Amino acid sequence: MSTINMQQLKKSYEDTQVIHGIDIDIVDGEFIVLVGPSGCGKSTLLRMVAGLESISDGEVKIDDKVVNKLEPKDRGIAMVFQNYALYPHMTVYQNMAYGLKLMKLPKEEIVQRVQEVAELLQIEQFLERRPSNLSGGQRQRVAMGRAIVRKPKVFLFDEPLSNLDAKLRVQMRMQIKTLQRNLGVTTLYVTHDQVEAMTMADRLVVLKDGIAAQIGTPMEIYDDPHNQFVAGFIGSPAMNFIDCTISDEVIDIGGQKMPRPTDVTQRGSVVLGIRPEHFINTADQPAIQGQVDMIEKVGASVFLYVKCDHIEELIVIQREGHSQVQIGELVPINPNLNKLYFFDKNTQQRLY
């Protein structure tokens, strides 16, 4: 049961700075997901909290105690690694008991704790096996077991599901979330998968180039992205970005005009963002039309990739699953005018 505070956390390697001052306050029992494209510094940040990377500047506090200089073992953390990092020459039991043995716990307590956690994770029958005789999902559970037996104040997960196949990943995603809720342990979780991030997080931290681009609950970030990067990163398929000019009457997209919602006060050249799911499937408004270039069927819905005159990128439109649109067909492009986003062309900050 504990809190984590990061204050102006910075990390530099020689003369390149990779983390540029991050402030996050995490409350007790919260599930925080650090998400971002590769190279954004999310793993580095996690490893700084773990104590595996030194902290160049700023502070990390766990339970209001500065841990900058503490060894990982003294921080009250447990970590699950991407490649599980199980000791290959030890059995599952030994893997889980190793940390406890080093804590100098009495033998009976070690046995009891490992047994409990093994039952919780349903890996009792593997206790005597070596990791090499386990499947990916089982190894994943052992790695989590090793973290849980330590009874840490904080769980750290470093892309723990990226080596699993899609179906197992969804299963484990739910298991981890449920487990975390039941144990009530404060958790930092790193992933590059935005679906994982959305589904698991209490709050998300979207990182870009070592800066927290936005911090908030998944729905806050989805509904109200602060800038073009966050808008494009969260949501699948990604938001459409279209260059346009707003005048007093209309939004001008490459010569084709759309009515201006009355509450949009900006004028001039901006980037218009529309999510694929925010198009209306009717032809009654004066619409821009486009030709369907490619179709992706995912079952529940269909994504149309539409080529419009004067717009460079293909626009992605979501339709319901049994939509009978064919390639080459002309479709109207009718965005829901209440769900438009506008971004500054230069700063990429959200304007409206």
Added chain:
Amino acid sequence: MVENRPMTTFISHSVLIIGVALIVFPIWIMLVASSHDALRLTQVPLPLLPGDQFWENIKLLFSSKTFGAPIHLSLLNSLAMAMMISLGKISISVISAFAIVYFKFRFRMFFFWMIFVTLMLPVEVRILPTYEVVASLGMLDSYLGLSVPLIASATATFMFRQTFLTISDELMEASRIDGASPMRFFFDVVIPMSRTNIAALFVILFIYGWNQYLWPLLITTDPDMYTVVMSIKQMLESGESEPMWHMIMLTALFAMLPPVLVVVFMQKIFVKGLTDSEK
């Protein structure tokens, strides 16, 4: 490559058979010679079939003191030297490789290359200065003198370095989080994970140590410190008298035995250590 051409099979088999014969024939001669009496071996043609004197010769070899050091003593010396060299080499190189791979210290690469450069300085090259050092340390005619100068090993250090580099960093980090100190990590994770490599290296180094000739020859003057490889040579030069070929061959046979046993018993693990990269 799966081919089935009788001619290719024939040629490749012939080459292999000739190769095997070249290696086996001298060993056969050794076996045969060690089972005849001294007289028979001075007559031409040399016997090609075993005689009946094998046990007699063994008894003679182990009871006699006429060949310098008693054979069992020189075997023991050889064993001690080979064990000290191989175990010493392994323990020193495993710990220096650990330092080079897992610790960041100043001039790390410099030290690594220093170690590497010693590959160019085997004992034969530095034999006089090394002798001088060993003599001043008063280690002539001792097990330490026999083994210590041969212990530092760049090859083994290099090999362990390569092995350690294949152990994932995540394991080191996991053990740090588990609360293991560097030396705990070394003994609990690194060593168990390199045990096949250690075994493979032990085989190679044991044979290297067992076969040492020049160095023991130089620093031992006391016949009680002679190694078995040396004794064979000594027996050949036994003054005016005829060389006792049956005894020499029998000694050679005993000299070959320990390396053979080591290879046979450790073969499985040896091959695994050299080829297996399942980490």
